[in-house]
Amino acid sequence: MTKNITTQTLSRLPLYFNYLTSLPEDKKNGNISATAIAEALGLNDVQVRKDLASVSRGGRPKVGYSASELMGDIGKFLGFENHDGVVVAGMGNLGRAMLECDGFADYGFDILCGFDCDKQLVGTEINGRIIRDISEMTEFCRSNNIKIGIITVPEASAQEVCNKMAEAGIEYILNFAAVRLNAPEGVMVHNENISLTLAMLARCKFSEQ
Amino acid sequence: MTKNITTQTLSRLPLYFNYLTSLPEDKKNGNISATAIAEALGLNDVQVRKDLASVSRGGRPKVGYSASELMGDIGKFLGFENHDGVVVAGMGNLGRAMLECDGFADYGFDILCGFDCDKQLVGTEINGRIIRDISEMTEFCRSNNIKIGIITVPEASAQEVCNKMAEAGIEYILNFAAVRLNAPEGVMVHNENISLTLAMLARCKFSEQ
Numbered sequence: 001m002t003k004n005i006t007t008q009t010l011s012r013l014p015l016y017f018n019y020l021t022s023l024p025e026d027k028k029n030g031n032i033s034a035t036a037i038a039e040a041l042g043l044n045d046v047q048v049r050k051d052l053a054s055v056s057r058g059g060r061p062k063v064g065y066s067a068s069e070l071m072g073d074i075g076k077f078l079g080f081e082n083h084d085g086v087v088v089a090g091m092g093n094l095g096r097a098m099l100e101c102d103g104f105a106d107y108g109f110d111i112l113c114g115f116d117c118d119k120q121l122v123g124t125e126i127n128g129r130i131i132r133d134i135s136e137m138t139e140f141c142r143s144n145n146i147k148i149g150i151i152t153v154p155e156a157s158a159q160e161v162c163n164k165m166a167e168a169g170i171e172y173i174l175n176f177a178a179v180r181l182n183a184p185e186g187v188m189v190h191n192e193n194i195s196l197t198l199a200m201l202a203r204c205k206f207s208e209q
Numbered sequence: 210m211t212k213n214i215t216t217q218t219l220s221r222l223p224l225y226f227n228y229l230t231s232l233p234e235d236k237k238n239g240n241i242s243a244t245a246i247a248e249a250l251g252l253n254d255v256q257v258r259k260d261l262a263s264v265s266r267g268g269r270p271k272v273g274y275s276a277s278e279l280m281g282d283i284g285k286f287l288g289f290e291n292h293d294g295v296v297v298a299g300m301g302n303l304g305r306a307m308l309e310c311d312g313f314a315d316y317g318f319d320i321l322c323g324f325d326c327d328k329q330l331v332g333t334e335i336n337g338r339i340i341r342d343i344s345e346m347t348e349f350c351r352s353n354n355i356k357i358g359i360i361t362v363p364e365a366s367a368q369e370v371c372n373k374m375a376e377a378g379i380e381y382i383l384n385f386a387a388v389r390l391n392a393p394e395g396v397m398v399h400n401e402n403i404s405l406t407l408a409m410l411a412r413c414k415f416s417e418q
Contacts, residue, residue, distance in 0.1 A: 010412075011405050079412060086407070093306035098403070100302060103387040107408040148411050172411045174403075178312045190410045194307070194383075194401070196220050198295070199316040201399045202357050202381045203219075203288060 009051045013074050014106040015041055016052070020071040028071075033064035079108030085146045087170075089161045090153035091116040091131055094176055098150055099126040112144065134161070141168035148172045155179045162189065218260045222283050223315040224250055225261070229280040237280075242273035288317030294355045296379075298370045299362035300325040300340055303385055307359055308335040321353065343370070350377035357381045364388040371398065 019040055020028070034052055038045035052059060056073035059065050086109050088098045099114050115134040116122065122133045132140060140146070149170040153161050158177035165173055166184035173189045175181050183189040228249055229237070243261055247254035261268060265282035268274050295318050297307045308323050324343040325331065331342045341349060349355070358374040360367055360382060367386035374382055375393035382398045384390050392398040 007405065007409055010408055011402065077412070078408070084411065093302045093309060097302035097306060101387075101403070103402075104404045104407065106387075107404045109404065109407060109411075148407065150407075172407075174407055174410060188410060190406065192403070192406060193220065193312075194310070195313045195316045195318065196216065197399065197401060198313065198318060198357065198359075198381075198383055199219055199287070200216055201383060201397060202293065202318075203286070 005054050009054055012043070012048075012051055013055065013078055015043075016048075017071065017074045017078065017080075018106075020067055020074070023067060028067050030067060031064045032067045032070070034059065036064070075108075078106075083108055083110045084148055085110050085112045085144055086148045086150060087112055087115060087137070087141060087146055088150045088152060089115045089134065089137065089165070090151060090157075090177075091118070091121050091126075092152060092154075095150075095152035096126055098152065099129045102127075109148070112146070113140070134164075137164055138168040141165070141170060146170060149174075151175045151177055151181075153177060162187075214263050218263055221252070221257075221260055222264065222287055224252075225257075226280060226283045226287065226289075227315075229276055229283070232276060237276050239276060240273045241276045241279070243268065245273070284317075287315075292317055292319045293357055294319050294321045294353055295357045295359060296321055296324060296346070296350060296355055297359045297361060298324045298343065298346065298374070299360060299366075299386075300327070300330050300335075301361060301363075304359075304361035305335055307361065308338045311336075318357070321355070322349070343373075346373055347377040350374070350379060355379060358383075360384045360386055360390075362386060371396075 016037060019037060034049040035045045038048040052065065052070065055077040056065065056070050058069045058073060086104065088095050088111060091114050095114055099111055104111055111129060113129050114126065114131045115137050116131055117134045121131045124131050147170060149165040151158055151161055151173060155177050158175065158179050159181055162173060162175070162181045163184060166187045171187055173187060175189055175191050178193065180191060181189045225246060228246060243258040244254045247257040261274065261279065264286040265274065265279050267278045267282060295313065297304050297320060300323050304323055308320055313320055320338060322338050323335065323340045324346050325340055326343045330340045333340050356379060358379040360370055362370050364386050367384065367388050368390055371382060371384070371390045372393060375396045380396055382396060384398055384400050387402065389400060390398050
C-alpha cells in the first residue's frame with residue numbers, strides 16, 4: 001500500500017491506535033470524536049482530525065468515528081493485518097540492536113531473522129531471532145516472501161548485499177552502511193546516515209518531525 | 210553556527226571536501242570550477258554550483274573557486290575547525306554501534322566517550338573511547354564543553370538522561386529511545402525513530418534524500 005502521508009501524521013498513528021486499544025469494551029463499541037482523542041493524548045484537535053481523515057473515511061460530523069472501525073483503518077494502514085517480515089544483514093552492534101528492538105511491531109513490521117557470514121554467529125539467537133548464514137538469504141526471503149531488508153554490514157560489502165537482497169525479491173532497503181548504494185531496478189533504497197542527522201540537528205535549522 | 214541548508218546539500222559537503230583534499234598540491238593551490246567538481250564526482254553541475262554557493266562566497270564567474278579557500282569554507286561549515294565533542298548515554302548495542310562508527314568525523318563530530326550505569330562496563334573501552342559512569346556525565350560535559358549528546362538508553366530512563374544532559378550544558382540531543390522527550394528549555398531534541406523511517410519507506414511515498 002502506497003499513500004501520500006506526512007511523516008508527522010505517520011508518527012502519530014501508533015499513538016491513536018494504542019489509545020483506541022486501551023479503551024474499555026463499551027467505548028470500543030461506540031463512537032469517538034477526534035476532539036476526544038486529541039484531549040486524551042494532549043494533541044491539537046485540528047491536527048488529529050486531519051490525521052484520522054487521511055487514513056479513514058469513517059468520520060461523520062457531530063458523530064465522530066466508530067472506534068472499532070477507526071482502529072481497523074489505522075491498523076490496516078500500519079500493516080497490522082498482514083505483518084510485513086523484515087530481515088537484517090550484518091550482525092555487528094547496529095544489526096544486533098535492530099534485532100533487539102521491539103518497536104518495529106508498532107508499525108506492523110516483524111524482524112524475522114538476521115544474516116551474517118561469521119560462522120560463529122550463525123545458529124545463535126538474539127531476542128528470539130535466529131542468525132542465519134548470509135548464503136541462505138535468497139532462499140529464506142523468497143520462501144517467506146520478504147520485501148523489506150535492513151543493511152548494517154560494513155561499507156565494503158554493502159553493495160554486494162544490496163544486490164543479493166534484490167535477487168532475493170526484496171523491494172525496500174534501509175541502508176545504514178556509509179556508502180551510497182546503486183539500487184537495482186524495482187528496489188527502493190533509503191540511506192540512513194546518523195552523522196548527517198546529527199549535523200542537521202547541531203549545525204542547521206532542523207525542523208523537528 | 211546555524212544556517213539554512215537542505216539535507217541534500219549537507220549530505221554532499223563531505224564528498225566535496227574529500228575530493229578537494231585528494232587533489233595534488235599544485236591543484237590545491239589553484240582554482241577549480243564547480244563544473245570540474247561535478248564531473249569528477251558524477252554529479253549535476255547546477256546542483257554542485259548551488260551547494261557550493263550556500264557555504265562559500267568565494268566563487269567567481271569563469272574563474273571558479275580557489276580550491277584551498279573552498280576547502281576551508283566547507284571545513285568551517287562542517288565544523289572541522291572546532292571539532293564538536295559528542296557523548297553517548299547507554300551502552301547497549303546501539304550505543305556501542307555509535308562509539309564504533311567513525312563516520313561522524315566526516316561531519317566534524319568527535320564521539321568522546323560513552324556513559325552507562327553498569328559497573329561492569331565502566332572503565333572498558335570501545336574503539337578507543339572510554340565508558341564512564343553515568344554519574345560523571347555532568348562534570349565531564351561541563352569541563353569538556355560538550356554541547357551534543359546521543360541517547361540510546363532504554364525508554365524508561367530516557368527522560369531522566371535527557372534532564373541530566375540539559376543540566377550538564379548539552380544543547381542538542383539525538384534521541385533513539387522510543388519515547389518522546391520533554392526537552393528542557395534551550396535544548397533541541399531530535400527523536401530518531403528507525404521503525405518510522407522503515408514505515409515511510411515501505412508504506413508511503415518516500416522522497417529519497
